[in-house]
Amino acid sequence: MSDSDKLKGLLDGSIEPSEIEEDPALYSMAERIYGRDALEEMGVSRPAKPKSHGISVSNGNGGVVLPEADDALEGPPDILTKQRKPIFSIVISLLCLSIVASNVAIGIGSYVPLCQDEVVPKDLAYSSSATVNDGNLLISWTVTGMNISSNYSISWIVSENGSNEIVDQGGSSWMAGETVRIQTENWMVTKPPYTYLSVLSLEGVAIAYSNGTVGDVSTMADVGDSGDGCDDNTRLLWSELPEYNDLSSWDEAGTGGIIDGALMTVFGLLTLRLMIRKR
Numbered sequence: 001m002s003d004s005d006k007l008k009g010l011l012d013g014s015i016e017p018s019e020i021e022e023d024p025a026l027y028s029m030a031e032r033i034y035g036r037d038a039l040e041e042m043g044v045s046r047p048a049k050p051k052s053h054g055i056s057v058s059n060g061n062g063g064v065v066l067p068e069a070d071d072a073l074e075g076p077p078d079i080l081t082k083q084r085k086p087i088f089s090i091v092i093s094l095l096c097l098s099i100v101a102s103n104v105a106i107g108i109g110s111y112v113p114l115c116q117d118e119v120v121p122k123d124l125a126y127s128s129s130a131t132v133n134d135g136n137l138l139i140s141w142t143v144t145g146m147n148i149s150s151n152y153s154i155s156w157i158v159s160e161n162g163s164n165e166i167v168d169q170g171g172s173s174w175m176a177g178e179t180v181r182i183q184t185e186n187w188m189v190t191k192p193p194y195t196y197l198s199v200l201s202l203e204g205v206a207i208a209y210s211n212g213t214v215g216d217v218s219t220m221a222d223v224g225d226s227g228d229g230c231d232d233n234t235r236l237l238w239s240e241l242p243e244y245n246d247l248s249s250w251d252e253a254g255t256g257g258i259i260d261g262a263l264m265t266v267f268g269l270l271t272l273r274l275m276i277r278k279r
Contacts, residue, residue, distance in 0.1 A: 017044040090274045097267035104260050107234025107253035114244045115230035126200045126208035137167070137194050137214070140184045146176040147202075154183060156198040161191035238263070 006026055009015030011033075020027050020039070024047040030039060036046075102108070109115050123145040130139045141154055155171035167187050174181070197211040233250040238259045240249035256264075 017042055020044050021047055023047070086274055086277070090271060093267055093271040093274060097264065097271055100260060100263045100267060103235055103253075104256040104264075105253065107250075108236045109230060109234035109250060110253070113230075114236070115233065115247060115250050116245050124207070126210060128196075128198060128210040128212065130194070130196060130212060130214050132189065132192070132194060132214050135188055135190060136186050137189045138184065138186045139196055139198075140182060141198060141200075141210070143181045143183075143200060144179065146179050146181065148176055148179070150176050151203050152176055152181070153201045153204075154198055155201070156185075156196055158187055158194070158196045160189045160194050162193055163195045165191065167194075 006015060006019065006023070007029075009019075020030050021044060027039075027044070027047050030044070034042075099108070125144045126141070128139060128141045130137065132138070137158065137160075139156070139158070143152065143154075146152060151173065152175075153171055153173035157169045158167040159165060160167055167189060172183060172185075192214070194214045195211070196213075198209070199206050200208040200210075230247060230250060233247065233252055235251045235253040235255070236244060237249050237251055237257070240246070243249045
């Protein structure tokens with residue numbers, strides 16, 4: 001049935017109720033002409049409304065369906081779109097910068113005792129004296145400032161007749177149980193002048209010498225300062241980090257090397273970049 005036939009049947013009442021129910025536009029027209037109550041009495045039900053996929057906006061031509069906005073495409077609230085500054089990274093970068101800077105200024109060794117001084121103490125002293133009594137040459141050696149439980153030894157060469165004839169060539173070794181040791185040896189001699197040369201060793205390494213003649217004993221070499229220790233060298237050399245226990249891995253604070261400058265620059269720029277990072 002054409003639209004004109006449907007309209008004619010609606011006006012003269014010859015149209016079937018089922019045809020009205022099947023055509024929403026025709027039902028709407030019939031509702032305006034007869035009223036909803038009259039249609040219900042005639043057994044005409046309202047057409048089922050199709051599932052809506054959008055918002056209907058009437059424009060006089062039956063309406064235009066506008067799609068509803070998709071929630072999944074909506075952007076998150078502004079507060080969620082803002083990128084948070086990497087606080088943890090800033091803290092780590094500042095910590096590294098502080099460590100490098102303090103190492104240059106006062107030295108890590110000032111508050112973290114990583115360095116170990118050399119075995120030889122600064123106050124180690126070695127001396128000797130010699131006398132002759134009734135053909136008996138008596139020599140005494142004195143060692144002070146020894147390390148407890150360290151191995152020491154004294155080796156000597158004793159000669160007479162102006163060092164032309166060797167009287168004895170020997171030595172003595174011990175493990176230090178005290179900080180001071182006095183050792184005395186004697187030999188029978190007959191031809192003056194009498195001379196001797198002695199060497200003090202620590203753990204097999206010569207650290208001091210003493211020689212002389214009877215009546216004019218002189219010290220050829222005594223142990224002096226072994227160089228500045230860990231207390232005077234508190235700046236860690238980053239290039240020697242794996243050997244941080246050795247004194248050679250440390251230097252005086254107040255100055256810095258190329259590596260110190262490079263590390264300070266890197267951590268400084270990194271910290272600045274993280275702090276001014278755009279939200």
